[in-house]
Amino acid sequence: MAAQPARDAERTRAEILEVATREFSDNGYAGARVDEIAAKTRTTKRMLYYYFGSKEQLFVAVLEQAYTTIRALEQELDVEHLDPVDAIRQLAELTFDHHESHPDFIRLVSIENIHRAEHIGTSSVLSRLANPALDVLARILERGRAAGRFREDVDPLDVHMVISAFCVFRTANQHTFDAIFKRDMLDPARREHYRTMLGDLVLGYLTAR
Amino acid sequence: MAAQPARDAERTRAEILEVATREFSDNGYAGARVDEIAAKTRTTKRMLYYYFGSKEQLFVAVLEQAYTTIRALEQELDVEHLDPVDAIRQLAELTFDHHESHPDFIRLVSIENIHRAEHIGTSSVLSRLANPALDVLARILERGRAAGRFREDVDPLDVHMVISAFCVFRTANQHTFDAIFKRDMLDPARREHYRTMLGDLVLGYLTAR
DNA sequence: CTTTGAACGAACCAGCTAGTTAATTGTAGG
DNA sequence: CCTACAATTAACTAGCTGGTTCGTTCAAAG
Structure with a gap:
């Protein structure tokens, strides 16, 4: 060849x-x-x-590529036909899996936050990547509300935030958490536990009286 | 003088x-x-x-001081006499307030995680600071279980992790979150909303059927 | 006083680091 | 072929950066 x-x-x-x-x-x-x-x-x-x-522009390019990759994957989710409860759990688990398999991305986001998002702040690419998963989420919540399964006053972005917070914390803070509490949140043996727990957490919130 | x-x-x-x-x-x-x-x-x-x-030892000293300060404050909580549900909410809100008023601390933790906790890993001070708030939490959960209010299978450290995840994410990721979703999670106007939400979230999980 | 050791200050340095210069080579179109 | 331009390379530099040297000053003990 x-x-x-x-x-x-x-x-x-x-x-x-x-x-x-x-x-x-x-x-x-x-x-x-x-x-x-x-x-x-x-x-x-x-x-x-x-x-x-420049070094800075290279860093911006790295961030843009990382975000673009992740957003593209979010698009693949097809939960429209599922029961709202199952759909939420599936969306949460997709995010969970995604974060777990892209530790680089989480680290880049942390780094960018330490720099107060000054790099992506100027990126026109990123601002156009507004979240499609948010629309998916909004539709699931709407169906759940219509069916009387979810509380009325829930904001899609808040739900997204809880899912992100859980997944991001688990990978972004794994080292200090392990150092202090002697628990490796990324131990494969605990993976299913956390994955289930995330679904329980979000659904507990959505279905609370 | x-x-x-x-x-x-x-x-x-x-x-x-x-x-x-x-x-x-x-x-x-x-x-x-x-x-x-x-x-x-x-x-x-x-x-x-x-x-x-050295620069590195100075950084370790900074981290040790930051953690020591925060752990000392956690000690002040006195929720033994409260109803378990109220106690959980109060603990969550104390953590919430604490994180909000110590952004430096959160940033240092993020920085240390990017360095895979290599600095505090060697710190003997930090490993002795094992979490007293965890004991408080364990006792609250025990009382809640005994009263039939909380699920049986909940690990105190998992609850602590959820509370931390929410609070840490809100401050650590505020900049990228705002850049992407145009929402300032630290806007004072939304403070009460998030504070209540955190309590709802944790209690929703603890009291889920 | 005088001694002694902790506390302090200014200048220095060797190695590093982002960024540049300018010359060279491959390749596609004519 | 050969020309024009994109792609590539090696060597260079100006300024920075963590860390050090060494001389000085203060304050408390005797």
Whole structure:
């Protein structure tokens, strides 16, 4: 088979982005080293500046890609035909699984929050990615309310927030939680417990008297 | 009154720690600058090394102080005489208020998690600070179970985790959440809503059929 | 007083780090 | 072919950064 072409802009760009994602996620924004990112690539530091302009713009690109990936996956959910209660549980578990399998993303979000979202604040890409899962959620809640199963006064974004809070905390704070309470929230043996617990939690809230 | 003595080891130490807390919290571990910390102090960089030895040890000292402060406050709660349901709500709200008024602490915890808790992992101080609030919580749950008000199978640490997750997420992720969903979770106008919601959430879980 | 050790300050340094310069090579279109 | 331009490379730099050196000053004990 043909060797990969010596020059492939798309591949080079993608590779830089991939390595940068890992480096920023592992070391934080200030802790990540441009030289280190370049070294772990099959290309050079100059290419990084050629394609992305600066360390900061590279970081923005990393964030944009991470969010875009995750939002795309959220779209795949098809819960319209399910019972509202089952739908909520399924949505929660999808988010749960998703967060668990994308620790890099959670770390990037934490890093970006430490920087007060100053990078994505200026990103036009991100602001257009407004959440489709929110619409899905809103429709589920509407059906649940109509069926008299859910409380009347619930805001979809609040429900989304609870699901996120649970999933994000479990991965984002795993290390300090383990250090202090000697409990590894990501131990596979506890995975099902937490997954079920999240559904119980959200549904307990939605169906409370 | 007498001017402050020209030399006061305790005050110097405390001032360095205070400034360092702000700087680490604002910029992350790698982003914080030793020179900047020193400059914002009434002393010099040399003193910082004199008292703390290194940037890393200074960061550990900051974390230890932050955790110690917060744990001490948790101790003050006296809910033994309350109805279990009221006690849970009060505990949740105490945590809520606490997190809200200590954003620095949350940021430091996030930073430390990005570094995989490698700093507090070696701290003997922190491992001894095992959570007294957990005992309080365990006793409340026990009383609630005995009275037939709470489900039987609930682990105190799981309840603590839910409360933390909600409170931590609200402050730690406020910036990205606001950037993406255009909702400021720390808007004072929404404070009561979230405070009540947290109690509803936890009690909904504890009293679910 | 004098001694002693803790507390302090200024200048310094070696290595690092983001970003740049300018020259070189592959490749597609004519 | 060959030309024009995109893609790539290596070497360089100016400024920063954590950490250190070493000399000075204060205050309490004797």
